[in-house]
Amino acid sequence: MNKTHNLHKSLEKINKERFNKDLLSWYRSEQRDLPWRQNQDPYRIWVSEIMLQQTKVDTVIPYFKRFIESFPTVYDLAAAPEDKVLKAWEGLGYYSRARNLQSAVKEVVETYNGKVPDTPEQIANLKGVGPYTAGAILSIAYNKPEPAVDGNVMRVFSRILSIWDDIAKPSTRKIFEEAVRKLISEENPSHFNQALMELGAMVCTPKSPSCLLCPVQSHCQAFAEGVQDELPVKSKKKPPKPVPMAVGVLKTMENEVLIHKRPSTGLLANLWEFPNHETLSGGNAQDEQLQAFIEESYGVETEIEEHVKNFEHVFSHIKWKLAVYSGNVVKKASETEELRFVNIDQLEEFTFPVSHQKIIQLLKDGTI
DNA sequence: CACACGTGGGC
């Protein structure tokens, strides 16, 4: 009894025509009025799908509006300086999404004459466009019957079809793609995929699903068995690893602050930061380690004056345990593309991660 | 495959 066999057995119980009618009529009457649903411009759909990755709708809305105002077309985004794009993304997180999006948009302009491609092969080859986003653009913008399997779809279908595979495992997505291919409405693939996600967001929620309001309750095998609260099966991820870190807010005689641009790969790539250094134990001599690091790496001579405060910032996989120090720049270095001395008022021209926004606030309120 | 990669909100 393999997974495929189980899936086929569950699919046999679904009346596709009636399921689609119930799902799509619900979507037509209950769908939210969202800014990326104003039209089917593939570029707008694309931008929204990238922003919505691992990010709540309410968080995305203001970012989407501002982003489209700043970069209304693929040509505007392709031509924009990267720092402007990152600035528009500031606070959204997963910043490589923004850089990958711009990179892919440039490819669309150069290779596809500015038209977002409409074939699975071409669109899936774009940077930052994986199996989900490819299917989302193809179905929503071009109305092609392609699966767009995200967390919502896996949750909804795990319940409807009583699928007990661990949705945290990468291989499990294929099972749901197969289910979607079997059930997707040929008349309206766009609404079908969006309706599944809308249902997952509004009704078939992770905790306390509103089964009594569900338009496809009569099709749901988990509800029939009373096991909707046990699905989907999802294994837990590792807790973030603590990383002790010393950060310096170093000022020149002219009251400028030393800032540094992070490398173009890895965590918070190409964002700006106050000079910081991972410290071995988080114990003693953090200030001396930091001071030595700044001199060796940037050629800037500093003197740390005082320990301002400690705080934590939690990422997906690590937890920075930040010790903030203030001090002075004794000897400046020449400014480069990645090393600047700026006034406090100028900081907003640069893109900082949220972890450093907390430090900027200390500067602005006079704590430092 | 497992892990890197952010953030804010809910309970």
Add this chain to the structure above:
DNA sequence: TGCCCAAGTGT
């Protein structure tokens, strides 16, 4: 408070 979650992708 701490943990889980949210329209995933790259390596």
